[in-house]
Amino acid sequence: MDVFPIILSIHLIVAIALVGTVLLQRSEGGALGIGGGAGGGLMTGRAAGNLLTRTTAILAASFFVTSLSLALIANMRTSSSNSPFDKINDVAPMAVPAAPAEPAVPSAPISR
Numbered sequence: 526m527d528v529f530p531i532i533l534s535i536h537l538i539v540a541i542a543l544v545g546t547v548l549l550q551r552s553e554g555g556a557l558g559i560g561g562g563a564g565g566g567l568m569t570g571r572a573a574g575n576l577l578t579r580t581t582a583i584l585a586a587s588f589f590v591t592s593l594s595l596a597l598i599a600n601m602r603t604s605s606s607n608s609p610f611d612k613i614n615d616v617a618p619m620a621v622p623a624a625p626a627e628p629a630v631p632s633a634p635i636s637r
Contacts, residue, residue: 536591543584
């Protein structure tokens with residue numbers, strides 16, 4: 526059973542939820558976000574902020590773990606023969622041209 530599509534689906538869901546959670550948070554100026562000054566709501570502004578902060582941290586950690594998992598699975602799927610560094614030894618060494626017997630004479634005089 527291939528777990529790559531399952532982890533990829535979870536990764537996409539976590540990414541969308543993380544973006545939504547970040548957008549729900551109150552900005553520094555207080556112009557955007559939930560929990561405006563109106564009272565009588567289900568949660569106070571501080572409780573909503575704490576919940577969103579915890580949710581963001583959990584989603585960020587989940588995003589990090591799924592990203593590492595996907596990278597490790599992709600790395601295990603590829604074989605080492607596909608690496609460009611492995612192909613360096615397969616290429617025949619280039620012939621080094623022989624050095625001239627005497628130094629070349631400059632075409633223009635050298636000023637001192």
